[in-house]
Amino acid sequence: MMKLSDLKEQVTNFVWLRWRIQSNQLSKSSAIGKVIAALMLVAFIMGAFAALATGTALGIFLPRLMAREYYFLLWNGLIVVACAMWLFYLIADLQRSEAITFDRLLHLPISFSQVFAINYVSSWLGLHTLCLTGLGFGFIVGSAFSLGPIALLFFLPFIAFLIALTALTYQFQGWIATLMSNPRKRRAILIGLPFVLVALIQVPAVVISRFADRGERQAQVAEPELAPPEVVIPETKTPDLDGDSAVTSPESPTESKPESPIESPIEAPTIDSTETKESDAIAEEKRRAEIQAANKAALDKLISQVRLANLVIPPLWLAGSIDSILSGNLHVLWLTPMMLLVAWLSLRSNYRATMRFYKGETDARAATTSRRAKKDLAIGKAVTARRSKWIEFGLPGLHDETNAVLGLTWQSMLRAPEVKLYLLLPFVSPFILFGALQAWKIPPVDELKAGLVVVASAVTMLMAAGLISNQFGFDRTGFRAFVLSPIRRERILLARNIAIAPFLLIQSTLLAIAVCFYFGLPFDKLLSAVILTAAMLPTFCLLMNLMSILTPFALAAGSIQPQQLNFIPLMTNMGLSMFMPIIVGFTLMPLGLEWLLDQAVVSSRWFPFALLLSVPWVGFSFWLYAIVIPWQGKLLARREQEILRVVTSKAE
Amino acid sequence: MTKLAIETRSLTRKFGDRTAVSSLDLQVEAGTFYGFLGPNGAGKSTTIKMLTGLISPTEGTISVLGKNMLDNNESLEVKRSIGVVPENLALFDNLTAVEYLTFVGRVHGLPKATIQQRSDEMLNLLSLEQETKKLVLEYSHGMRKKLSLAAALLANPKLLFLDEPFEGVDAVASVTIRDLLSGFVAKGSTVFLTSHVLDIVERLCSHVGIIMNGKIILQTSMKEIQSKGTLEKCFLEVAGADTSTVRKLDWLEQAEQPT
Structure with a gap:
């Protein structure tokens, strides 16, 4: 059995280890990265203290603004914030390259259970936990001032909540670590899980907006029901003393507003009687009472829904416990022990799973020998490996070197999750675009609409820019094979551009066609927009090639996270990306010229000038590409050693 | 006149203030099995990187298979005729x-x-x-x-550059590779190899170069080395290690484990 002093020593040791790893990660990064990281660290530490102070202040003042029976709603809000913070922490922690894993410790004189316990306890000392603890403790202490000493009992469920949350997080991290011991799964998790977590973070916002929408809808439904009875306008028009007219607006019957003589050239009738005023006052009072009743009913409904949620949704059990303490409904006090039970079950299950994994009782690495190879080996025959279609693929008319790189690129793209992510990203653009189009009133000019189609295509292409503008960064150590190879460098660039072109063309053309239909553009405009989209591609690729050559970034294995963000390459990258609007502007010229012609010669409306001009525009664009690509090849040859140094700097 | 597979003149590579390779004049004859030795950080991998075009030298010239490696067009021709197993x-x-x-x-x-x-x-x-x-x-x-x-x-290829080819390779594969490389050189090709395993180098290589602190301190044939003793003895002599002066760790030789 471990002595308490030994345990203390080990915990201190682990805390020091975690701190040292994090501090080394900061000091190894670039100058700008160090500054940003240091600022974040200071902000985080200050945040932990600020959380305590903020929690106390909120605890003192917020309960005073509402009835005691609604106090638990504040805790529901706090839990949502806490869970969102926790998800952000998980996203950040997944990308952490240096975790304290068991296999780095088990050769030391420390037992498995000790490592497990110490690792769990030291996970409490993370800044995210400190912030959350500070906020919660502060809120409870503050609440004690406004609600009385009974609030101090909230510490019990809150601590149970923290234990459950950290235990579940620890189990989750253990599960992910087990999965990630398989390199293929590791990459998929590193890419996929942050997206799932980001989606989860959206849940509170969706729930809140849904409640808000429901509230608005209820108000809208209540409005016509509560409308006062129509006022019967007497046929005789009675001018008032000033000669103006009093108008009863149908939208707001109780309010009258003066109108200018221009707006009301005919004198409106006036309703001037004590009877009408009295009936207005009664109607108003009735309306107010009904609104209050509707609001009360809605609030009661919401409260009952939240109470139900506090019973059935485990993260909200904390709010349920606090509600039960405050309202004296002791029958729901079981929620606190339930949280502790969840924590215990989670830790026990995690401990067993971790021990099974490290004892080798579960093998996360699946057997990868093909059945055919096993069969060949069984009969003592030399294995003939399965050939891949993609790697042997070749386009007619291209040099074999170009085809070799093309096949390699396609094969790699189909395998790497981070690349697939970038290739799928442009499919998000229609949702953003159509949302924006609905909110924006477009002037009825066909050339402008067609121009917007081209801009939309450019945005689609730009979504994949993270991949294409750092194409050698994604090769990582593989780029060394290019440097060692006898391939002419412009062929590498050409192959890379051809590899990506179908994805970009299909995505941007489909979007262009969809937007054209949305706008109801004539066929010639649709055709010219699609052709101009194709015209944009070669120049876009040239720009991306230039960025890849001049400003490569190292990427962690299986990740899209840049490893080093040095100031000058970052600024150069941003500067080069400014050329994209120029490319778009250049592409839009046929449409602009058609519009100018239309302005100058009215009868030219029927003439598809943009369509006719867009065809040579494509030709010009490809000609430009053919001229520039050999020069870019030479530039790549000159810069390849520097690119290699950058893209392999962190991998090794 | 013997044809040279690799020739460098005043080859220098600096990383900031640190000079990794200094004025290296290397000559490797075609058809030889050349072992390039040196302690950790001596400049072996930097040299092999410069010879294969993975990094460019700060100064000096490199000729591989009679072609200038510092010229982009000629280096592509060279790369068609060489094979490389780089460090990483x-x-x-x-x-x-x-x-x-x-x-x-x-x-x-x-x-x-x-x-x-x-x-x-x-x-x-x-x-x-x-x-x-x-x-x-x-x-x-x-x-x-x-x-x-x-x-x-x-x-x-006509010329093979191998940076620590036996590191991490199992014993069976190691023997296979040794046989493979011996046959490769026997037909007239050249191998330029770096390794820390002196036994293998002694068994395989016909010529040896020893680099230390970025400078080549010995370039000779294996026969000449073996006429005076073993490769290990020669290496320890020229690399400056004196085993008799190695300090003893008394506590490591004590019977009791520290508590």
């Missing part, structure tokens, strides 16, 4: 071994059938035939080394 390898994580070899073969302009035949033979020879479904990222270090060697040999 040059593999693509997302390819299988067969796919990588197919890519390398295509880059060297080999016919499809030749690539298929050679890659199957190489994989069988290096015991990688069972791992056909694995991606390179799932390979162990030794397997990566073997694949890299297979790729370097695939195009049957």
Whole structure:
């Protein structure tokens, strides 16, 4: 059995280890990265203290603004914030390259259970936990001032909540670590899980907006029901003393507003009687009472829904416990022990799973020998490996070197999750675009609409820019094979551009066609927009090639996270990306010229000038590409050693 | 006159203030098995990187197979005739071994059938035939080394650069590689190899160069070294290590373990 002093020593040791790893990660990064990281660290530490102070202040003042029976709603809000913070922490922690894993410790004189316990306890000392603890403790202490000493009992469920949350997080991290011991799964998790977590973070916002929408809808439904009875306008028009007219607006019957003589050239009738005023006052009072009743009913409904949620949704059990303490409904006090039970079950299950994994009782690495190879080996025959279609693929008319790189690129793209992510990203653009189009009133000019189609295509292409503008960064150590190879460098660039072109063309053309239909553009405009989209591609690729050559970034294995963000390459990258609007502007010229012609010669409306001009525009664009690509090849040859140094700097 | 496979003049490489390789004059005759030795951080890998075009020198000239490696066009011609196993390898994580070899073969302009035949033979020879479904990222270090060697040999080059080829490779594969390389040199090709395993170097190499602190301190034939003793003795002499002065750690020799 471990002595308490030994345990203390080990915990201190682990805390020091975690701190040292994090501090080394900061000091190894670039100058700008160090500054940003240091600022974040200071902000985080200050945040932990600020959380305590903020929690106390909120605890003192917020309960005073509402009835005691609604106090638990504040805790529901706090839990949502806490869970969102926790998800952000998980996203950040997944990308952490240096975790304290068991296999780095088990050769030391420390037992498995000790490592497990110490690792769990030291996970409490993370800044995210400190912030959350500070906020919660502060809120409870503050609440004690406004609600009385009974609030101090909230510490019990809150601590149970923290234990459950950290235990579940620890189990989750253990599960992910087990999965990630398989390199293929590791990459998929590193890419996929942050997206799932980001989606989860959206849940509170969706729930809140849904409640808000429901509230608005209820108000809208209540409005016509509560409308006062129509006022019967007497046929005789009675001018008032000033000669103006009093108008009863149908939208707001109780309010009258003066109108200018221009707006009301005919004198409106006036309703001037004590009877009408009295009936207005009664109607108003009735309306107010009904609104209050509707609001009360809605609030009661919401409260009952939240109470139900506090019973059935485990993260909200904390709010349920606090509600039960405050309202004296002791029958729901079981929620606190339930949280502790969840924590215990989670830790026990995690401990067993971790021990099974490290004892080798579960093998996360699946057997990868093909059945055919096993069969060949069984009969003592030399294995003939399965050939891949993609790697042997070749386009007619291209040099074999170009085809070799093309096949390699396609094969790699189909395998790497981070690349697939970038290739799928442009499919998000229609949702953003159509949302924006609905909110924006477009002037009825066909050339402008067609121009917007081209801009939309450019945005689609730009979504994949993270991949294409750092194409050698994604090769990582593989780029060394290019440097060692006898391939002419412009062929590498050409192959890379051809590899990506179908994805970009299909995505941007489909979007262009969809937007054209949305706008109801004539066929010639649709055709010219699609052709101009194709015209944009070669120049876009040239720009991306230039960025890849001049400003490569190292990427962690299986990740899209840049490893080093040095100031000058970052600024150069941003500067080069400014050329994209120029490319778009250049592409839009046929449409602009058609519009100018239309302005100058009215009868030219029927003439598809943009369509006719867009065809040579494509030709010009490809000609430009053919001229520039050999020069870019030479530039790549000159810069390849520097690119290699950058893209392999962190991998090794 | 003997034809030189590699020749450098005043080859220097600086990293900031630190000089990794200083005025290196190297001469490797064609058809030799050249062992390039030196302690850790002596400049072996930096030299091999400069010779293969992975980094450029700060000063000096490099001639490989009679061509100037510092000229972009000539270096491409050289790369068609050499095979390289670099220090940190040059593999693509997302390819299988067969796919990588197919890519390398295509880059060297080999016919499809030749690539298929050679890659199957190489994989069988290096015991990688069972791992056909694995991606390179799932390979162990030794397997990566073997694949890299297979790729370097695939195009049957005239000159082979090998940076620590035996590091992390199992004993069986090690013997296979040794036999393979001996046969390769016997037909007239050249091997330039760095290794810390002096036994292997002594058994394989016909010529040896020793580099220390970025400077070449010995370039001679193995016969000459063996006429005076063993390679290890020679290496320890020129590298300056004196085993008699190694300080003893008294506490390590005590019977009781520290508490």
